[in-house]
Amino acid sequence: MQKRNKQGLSRSLERDFCIRLLILCCTLFVQEKLFAQESPFIMVLGTAQDGGYPHIGCNRTCCTAAWKQTTQQRFVVSLAIVDPIEKQWWLVEATPDIKAQLHLFQEQTKGKYPFLPKGILLTHAHMGHYTGLMQLGREALSSKGVEVYVLPKMAKFLENNGPWSQLVQLNNITLVSMDTNQLIKLSDQWQFRAMTVPHRDEFSETAGFSII
Structure with a gap:
């Protein structure tokens, strides 16, 4: 009976391994097709709230595993808007994790695009x-x-407050001020509109984007 149980467990583990391997292969295949295609696409570069995950000072069960295993950690919310035809891309949000997110984008797209995005869309x-x-x-x-x-x-917040104002003065960044509901063309493949959305607006309004 014990031998039979061990054999059953072994088969179960083998089956589980095969399923996981199949899922991994399918994921890699789909990813390869996605980045090889000429259709525009969006890539998620982060999903966490401002403080990232695990959150600073968090020792609850929801965070303890992530402190121990980096694979469970999550970057702050961000998107890449990608145009494979023009070989350009745009970043939504400049998060505290931007360094790692730029590296992640290069890694996932195998260096097919410029290191820096052509532009960055900021919400607030x-x-x-x-x-x-x-x-x-x-x-x-x-x-x-x-x-x-x-x-x-x-725009005024960045222009009038350091250290952000220095970025403007030294031309590290060029501010593109938008009006709400103004249609902005990024490329022949992508355009977007900004709208204001309810939020805590201590230093600026809060934008939502309709990306077309």
Whole structure:
């Protein structure tokens, strides 16, 4: 009986391994097809709230596993808007994880696109959504003229407050101020509209994007 149970367990483990391997192969196949195609696509680069996951100071059960295993950690919410025809891409949000997210994008797309996005779309002035801009400054990448799409209050916030104002003055970034519901063309494949949405607007309005 014990031998039979061991054989059954062994078969179960083998079956589980085969299923996992099949899922992995299918995922890699779909991913390869996705990045090889000429259709525009969006890639998720982060899903967590401003503080990331695990959250600072969190020792609850929802965080303990993620502290121990980096594979369970999550970047702050961000998207890549990709145009395979023009070989350009745009980033939604400049998060505190931007350094890792730019690397992730390059890794996932096998270096087929420029390291920096052609532009960055910002929603509002909370830490998880714009503070990654500091990585574009002279202390780090020292970028040149990266377009940053913002609504008017957000534009004023960046222009009038350091260290963000220095990014503007040194032309590390170029602010593109938008009006609500204005149709912005990114490329022949992508365009979007910004709208204001309810949120805590301490330093700027909050934008939502309709990406077409």
